[in-house]
Amino acid sequence: MKEFAITITPRLYETDALGHINNATIAAWFEVVRVRFLESLVDRDPGILKQWILASVQIDFIGETFYGVDVTAKIVEATIGNTSFTLHTEMFQGDKQTVRGKAVLVHLDLASKSPARIPDDLRAKLAEL
Amino acid sequence: MKEFAITITPRLYETDALGHINNATIAAWFEVVRVRFLESLVDRDPGILKQWILASVQIDFIGETFYGVDVTAKIVEATIGNTSFTLHTEMFQGDKQTVRGKAVLVHLDLASKSPARIPDDLRAKLAEL
Amino acid sequence: MKEFAITITPRLYETDALGHINNATIAAWFEVVRVRFLESLVDRDPGILKQWILASVQIDFIGETFYGVDVTAKIVEATIGNTSFTLHTEMFQGDKQTVRGKAVLVHLDLASKSPARIPDDLRAKLAEL
Amino acid sequence: MKEFAITITPRLYETDALGHINNATIAAWFEVVRVRFLESLVDRDPGILKQWILASVQIDFIGETFYGVDVTAKIVEATIGNTSFTLHTEMFQGDKQTVRGKAVLVHLDLASKSPARIPDDLRAKLAEL
Numbered sequence: 077m078k079e080f081a082i083t084i085t086p087r088l089y090e091t092d093a094l095g096h097i098n099n100a101t102i103a104a105w106f107e108v109v110r111v112r113f114l115e116s117l118v119d120r121d122p123g124i125l126k127q128w129i130l131a132s133v134q135i136d137f138i139g140e141t142f143y144g145v146d147v148t149a150k151i152v153e154a155t156i157g158n159t160s161f162t163l164h165t166e167m168f169q170g171d172k173q174t175v176r177g178k179a180v181l182v183h184l185d186l187a188s189k190s191p192a193r194i195p196d197d198l199r200a201k202l203a204e205l
Numbered sequence: 206m207k208e209f210a211i212t213i214t215p216r217l218y219e220t221d222a223l224g225h226i227n228n229a230t231i232a233a234w235f236e237v238v239r240v241r242f243l244e245s246l247v248d249r250d251p252g253i254l255k256q257w258i259l260a261s262v263q264i265d266f267i268g269e270t271f272y273g274v275d276v277t278a279k280i281v282e283a284t285i286g287n288t289s290f291t292l293h294t295e296m297f298q299g300d301k302q303t304v305r306g307k308a309v310l311v312h313l314d315l316a317s318k319s320p321a322r323i324p325d326d327l328r329a330k331l332a333e334l
Numbered sequence: 335m336k337e338f339a340i341t342i343t344p345r346l347y348e349t350d351a352l353g354h355i356n357n358a359t360i361a362a363w364f365e366v367v368r369v370r371f372l373e374s375l376v377d378r379d380p381g382i383l384k385q386w387i388l389a390s391v392q393i394d395f396i397g398e399t400f401y402g403v404d405v406t407a408k409i410v411e412a413t414i415g416n417t418s419f420t421l422h423t424e425m426f427q428g429d430k431q432t433v434r435g436k437a438v439l440v441h442l443d444l445a446s447k448s449p450a451r452i453p454d455d456l457r458a459k460l461a462e463l
Numbered sequence: 464m465k466e467f468a469i470t471i472t473p474r475l476y477e478t479d480a481l482g483h484i485n486n487a488t489i490a491a492w493f494e495v496v497r498v499r500f501l502e503s504l505v506d507r508d509p510g511i512l513k514q515w516i517l518a519s520v521q522i523d524f525i526g527e528t529f530y531g532v533d534v535t536a537k538i539v540e541a542t543i544g545n546t547s548f549t550l551h552t553e554m555f556q557g558d559k560q561t562v563r564g565k566a567v568l569v570h571l572d573l574a575s576k577s578p579a580r581i582p583d584d585l586r587a588k589l590a591e592l
Contacts, residue, residue, distance in 0.1 A: 093349035103232030220480035361490030
């Protein structure tokens with residue numbers, strides 16, 4: 077089983093006055109790892125982004141995320157349906173897990189703007205995860 | 206039953222290249238309405254923010270949010286537990302609902318840094334919702 | 335002489351770990367007041383935004399901006415050239431000025447994508463400032 | 464002469480509806496490269512950030528910055544005064560320069576909260592640039 081992982085170095089403006097990384101920033105990082113993952117399926121073609129609608133996102137904040145330590149953000153699993161799939165994400169600072177979440181993405185037919193079956197080549201790539 | 210509502214005017218930098226308000230911005234707006242609601246319980250004392258930990262957030266994107274139209278963000282319900290409560294949020298552009306979500310907040314004893322029972326005066330205020 | 339002013343309520347995620355509003359947030363607010371001003375010239379038509387390129391921005395941080403106090407952001411002057419104009423901006427919390435800055439905007443001919451003379455009707459409106 | 468350079472991969476939420484990287488994002492990236500540079504002078508100790516106040520920033524937008532291409536952000540020069548110094552920054556996408564700017568940082572004595580002479584060891588490090 078493969079994982080998809082990226083490293084995010086927290087930025088000063090991503091902290092808040094409570095002294096840690098702000099929760100809204102974590103949601104933004106979810107987009108970062110999700111988008112990089114989608115682009116990795118198609119050789120970094122940003123055109124793919126128009127084919128996917130984010131239907132829902134769920135984030136559990138397991139521990140605080142701090143400035144000064146790199147974050148590893150992973151896509152650990154993809155559950156594939158007919159027209160949608162669910163990406164499971166985890167984030168870590170060192171050995172400590174800070175975040176667990178999932179996002180449901182719906183595949184869109186660009187002509188009709190309605191949900192469409194996920195193509196077989198993408199299914200094959202997602203299944204490798 | 207009362208509702209808590211604020212108006213958010215979308216900003217240009219909150220859009221993205223797909224032509225609508227970015228999903229990470231929506232998560233940030235969730236914080237805006239949640240924080241304003243918490244502050245409204247205590248006459249806008251930002252000190253209250255240290256007493257609450259965001260445990261989880263869930264957001265359903267029902268429709269696209271567009272630039273150029275004000276957003277109404279509402280806290281429509283609060284489900285109160287012992288040490289935590291769940292805030293239910295909805296967002297609208299005009300008559301059209303764009304977003305539905307919920308956030309679980311844990312009440313923290315500042316001395317021990319551990320979860321503590323929500324005080325009765327806050328329970329009374331939350332129950333009014 | 336007229337001024338253009340908007341009120342911005344600082345958001346929690348706009349603070350940083352140094353305990354005040356982050357400097358990058360201030361730059362983002364510059365866009366907010368500038369865009370609202372441009373849209374006010376044409377009855378809030380966002381289409382106008384494509385006609386202007388931001389050539390440069392300069393911001394002096396006169397004092398810290400704090401969470402919990404509304405900010406008044408003003409366009410206090412517009413210096414009009416042939417194809418560009420300079421907008422002078424000031425921000426205040428209560429009586430205290432926090433920020434002074436200016437932005438140079440170039441008017442663009444949408445067909446040729448090159449700088450074009452600012453139309454007379456816009457000149458008249460800018461001259462009122 | 465040494466340069467300090469970092470690579471920034473544009474994020475989807477950093478674009479705007481005009482189809483490029485938003486100007487406020489560029490200002491935020493200025494903070495990223497400036498902070499990384501300051502931390503590099505002291506082995507990544509974030510404590511140093513409290514010793515510097517950003518007095519002003521100036522950014523010239525030379526060309527549009529696009530999604531999908533990594534950005535190289537450089538500190539190309541530091542002009543050292545008594546209690547302050549000016550950092551000159553440039554950004555590139557491939558061979559194309561997109562941004563040029565400078566930031567004035569004032570050194571603060573943490574006890575008195577007033578401007579203080581930049582220490583000799585930092586002067587030596589800045590002079591290497």
